[in-house]
Amino acid sequence: TRNIELAVVAGDGIGIEVVEQGLAVLDAALATTDVTVTTTPFNLGAQRWHATGETLTDDDLAAIRTHDAILLGAIGDPSVPSGVLERGLLLKLRFALDHYVNLRPGKLYPGVKSPLAEPGEIDFVVVREGTEGPYVGNGGAIRVGTPHEVANEVSVNTAFGVERVVRDAFARAQARPRKHLTLVHKHNVLVHAGHLWRRTVEAVNADFPDVTSDYLHVDAATIFLTTNPSRFDVIVTDNLFGDILTDQAAAITGGIGLAASANINPDRTAPSMFEPVHGSAPDIAGQGKADPTATVLSVAMMLDHLGLPVEAARVEAAVAADLVERGGRVRSTTEVGTALADRVRG
Amino acid sequence: TRNIELAVVAGDGIGIEVVEQGLAVLDAALATTDVTVTTTPFNLGAQRWHATGETLTDDDLAAIRTHDAILLGAIGDPSVPSGVLERGLLLKLRFALDHYVNLRPGKLYPGVKSPLAEPGEIDFVVVREGTEGPYVGNGGAIRVGTPHEVANEVSVNTAFGVERVVRDAFARAQARPRKHLTLVHKHNVLVHAGHLWRRTVEAVNADFPDVTSDYLHVDAATIFLTTNPSRFDVIVTDNLFGDILTDQAAAITGGIGLAASANINPDRTAPSMFEPVHGSAPDIAGQGKADPTATVLSVAMMLDHLGLPVEAARVEAAVAADLVERGGRVRSTTEVGTALADRVRG
Ligand SMILES: CC(C)[C@H](C(=O)O)[C@@H](O)C(=O)O
Ligand SMILES: CC(C)[C@H](C(=O)O)[C@@H](O)C(=O)O
Numbered sequence: 001t002r003n004i005e006l007a008v009v010a011g012d013g014i015g016i017e018v019v020e021q022g023l024a025v026l027d028a029a030l031a032t033t034d035v036t037v038t039t040t041p042f043n044l045g046a047q048r049w050h051a052t053g054e055t056l057t058d059d060d061l062a063a064i065r066t067h068d069a070i071l072l073g074a075i076g077d078p079s080v081p082s083g084v085l086e087r088g089l090l091l092k093l094r095f096a097l098d099h100y101v102n103l104r105p106g107k108l109y110p111g112v113k114s115p116l117a118e119p120g121e122i123d124f125v126v127v128r129e130g131t132e133g134p135y136v137g138n139g140g141a142i143r144v145g146t147p148h149e150v151a152n153e154v155s156v157n158t159a160f161g162v163e164r165v166v167r168d169a170f171a172r173a174q175a176r177p178r179k180h181l182t183l184v185h186k187h188n189v190l191v192h193a194g195h196l197w198r199r200t201v202e203a204v205n206a207d208f209p210d211v212t213s214d215y216l217h218v219d220a221a222t223i224f225l226t227t228n229p230s231r232f233d234v235i236v237t238d239n240l241f242g243d244i245l246t247d248q249a250a251a252i253t254g255g256i257g258l259a260a261s262a263n264i265n266p267d268r269t270a271p272s273m274f275e276p277v278h279g280s281a282p283d284i285a286g287q288g289k290a291d292p293t294a295t296v297l298s299v300a301m302m303l304d305h306l307g308l309p310v311e312a313a314r315v316e317a318a319v320a321a322d323l324v325e326r327g328g329r330v331r332s333t334t335e336v337g338t339a340l341a342d343r344v345r346g
Numbered sequence: 347t348r349n350i351e352l353a354v355v356a357g358d359g360i361g362i363e364v365v366e367q368g369l370a371v372l373d374a375a376l377a378t379t380d381v382t383v384t385t386t387p388f389n390l391g392a393q394r395w396h397a398t399g400e401t402l403t404d405d406d407l408a409a410i411r412t413h414d415a416i417l418l419g420a421i422g423d424p425s426v427p428s429g430v431l432e433r434g435l436l437l438k439l440r441f442a443l444d445h446y447v448n449l450r451p452g453k454l455y456p457g458v459k460s461p462l463a464e465p466g467e468i469d470f471v472v473v474r475e476g477t478e479g480p481y482v483g484n485g486g487a488i489r490v491g492t493p494h495e496v497a498n499e500v501s502v503n504t505a506f507g508v509e510r511v512v513r514d515a516f517a518r519a520q521a522r523p524r525k526h527l528t529l530v531h532k533h534n535v536l537v538h539a540g541h542l543w544r545r546t547v548e549a550v551n552a553d554f555p556d557v558t559s560d561y562l563h564v565d566a567a568t569i570f571l572t573t574n575p576s577r578f579d580v581i582v583t584d585n586l587f588g589d590i591l592t593d594q595a596a597a598i599t600g601g602i603g604l605a606a607s608a609n610i611n612p613d614r615t616a617p618s619m620f621e622p623v624h625g626s627a628p629d630i631a632g633q634g635k636a637d638p639t640a641t642v643l644s645v646a647m648m649l650d651h652l653g654l655p656v657e658a659a660r661v662e663a664a665v666a667a668d669l670v671e672r673g674g675r676v677r678s679t680t681e682v683g684t685a686l687a688d689r690v691r692g
Contacts, residue, residue, distance in 0.1 A: 085535035115572050117463040139538040149505035159495035191429040192485040192497040221594035226597035227461050248653040251572035286527035
């Protein structure tokens with residue numbers, strides 16, 4: 001028997017509701033195995049910040065580190081100044097735990113209606129860098145609030161950081177039928193960072209000779225995601241471009257209610273973190289309206305990462321089957337979660 | 347009688363072909379007026395760079411400055427290292443001539459097929475900042491080509507630069523029926539730059555009390571551009587986000603063959619520049635396949651900027667009428683240009 005120590009950061013708003021369903025499906029997936037799960041809830045997010053002024057303490061982080069994985073719901077509330085929880089909690093987790101591979105599938109499941117008239121087959125994965133780029137928090141401002149204010153933001157890109165994520169992306173491309181990788185950047189404007197990314201892709205490609213690669217500027221990538229998303233297999237890109245493209249990817253594949261993500265530390269020096277792409281959606285929080293599917297698919301990614309690919313596949317198959325039948329029906333968070341858990345139990 | 351001194355930078359690839367048609371339509375639009383045009387061609391782009399190593403000399407720039415406006419086709423060729431012409435010519439023009447308002451309409455004309463299944467009415471305009479942000483060229487790298495390379499890119503944002511473009515965007519919103527402005531940024535991550543933009547929008551809104559405003563993170567904006575583009579009226583955003591969103595906007599409104607743009611210096615201290623959003627498309631250059639419509643619509647924006655709104659409207663109406671009839675028909679660059687010029691002549 002094996003026990004998985006799972007840190008649970010339900011967070012704010014609908015995060016709490018969707019994580020509950022994600023855990024129910026996780027239980028169902030492991031029911032017939034000899035793997036058990038122990039969950040430790042972490043009270044992090046808006047409530048905690050209002051009560052204590054804390055976002056993520058060293059003790060929190062040390063405690064989280066002892067776990068095998070993290071399941072995160074959503075972070076953020078309008079009552080907290082913008083950036084406080086994002087920088088102080090969500091990004092702090094990604095950076096501190098070295099989640100340098102932010103994996104976000106863009107997959108149009110059968111039965112799901114895309115807003116595109118002719119979506120074709122959509123099945124790609126974005127490997128978004130998670131620990132560098134414009135997300136490093138390396139900005140500042142002078143003369144704030146005066147007519148002479150200057151506010152800078154620095155995108156930091158290192159050979160070390162770019163190479164490891166590019167290598168991971170090539171390995172993922174090699175394991176897929178089409179074996180194709182697209183680098184997305186903006187090297188005609190961001191020449192220094194862009195050329196580092198480009199040279200790195202060229203160099204690493206030599207170690208993956210069976211993988212084809214091409215390049216798109218980020219602006220052109222948004223066009224192809226609209227007109228020909230089937231062209232994509234693996235996309236590798238920086239932290240900010242990845243943020244933008246993965247929301248667009250979610251939109252064309254049925255919305256953020258279905259978009260899963262994994263913040264992976266491939267070296268396993270710290271627990272990886274699994275979270276839906278959507279936010280805390282305070283407008284519908286507590287009403288049982290949130291779709292837990294993205295969280296359930298994130299749980300599938302977690303199972304895969306934890307070496308349980310059969311169980312991962314069962315969860316994904318349950319989602320796929322449910323999506324075929326779902327149609328336009330409106331079901332509550334619990335109804336969807338229960339339906340998925342039932343299917344997983346078989 | 348009045349004469350317009352027009353600097354023409356046809357540039358590379360299809361730039362040459364589409365500018366020819368743009369000029370033909372311009373002539374047609376002015377035929378019945380007492381306004382004449384004198385064009386000065388500027389040999390700038392890949393050819394010039396290969397021949398002389400020059401991108402844009404001080405003399406070029408001084409000569410261009412004496413004109414009333416610039417019509418630009420497209421810049422760039424794979425034979426030139428990435429960034430050389432973009433930074434050294436196109437962006438240099440935008441920055442040197444203080445084109446701080448980069449205006450890009452996102453309009454779905456009747457008869458044009460959108461790749462969106464239910465596009466609805468799409469009629470917004472993006473006011474993209476043109477002289478700041480990550481485009482300033484304030485980046486650098488150390489230990490290039492070694493495993494210890496660090497490549498940084500700095501986004502520079504000033505109260506001066508943000509306020510003037512936000513003010514321009516509010517004025518444009520006020521002149522439109524819906525009077526709505528959406529700021530797009532990423533202030534939960536790029537907190538310094540983002541908060542400057544946000545505070546500025548709030549402050550300037552006080553001078554435009556009849557304009558409503560809201561805010562979207564750039565990632566969410568790509569979702570709404572897919573699921574509900576009708577929600578947008580005026581979008582104001584930074585240089586990089588504007589680059590990304592306007593290509594997506596072009597995609598949902600029929601493609602970059604139709605996407606016009608104006609690089610405007612609202613203070614008129616230097617000539618403004620009008621250019622299609624598309625690039626030089628070397629793959630189809632010289633084959634008469636390029637659609638000159640985007641250039642013709644850019645000419646309409648130029649006429650408007652030069653105080654000839656009636657002529658601008660005639661050109662836009664000619665395009666609109668042609669688009670209704672166009673359907674899926676394949677016509678050459680010249681055929682489209684001639685059809686548009688004929689319609690303008692009436
Ligand atoms: C909440 C925000 C900081 C976050 C990001 O930008 O990474 C979110 O948009 C995401 O994509 O997970
Ligand atoms: C060619 C490139 C530098 C340019 C930009 O990024 O501004 C282009 O994409 C555009 O949108 O006009």
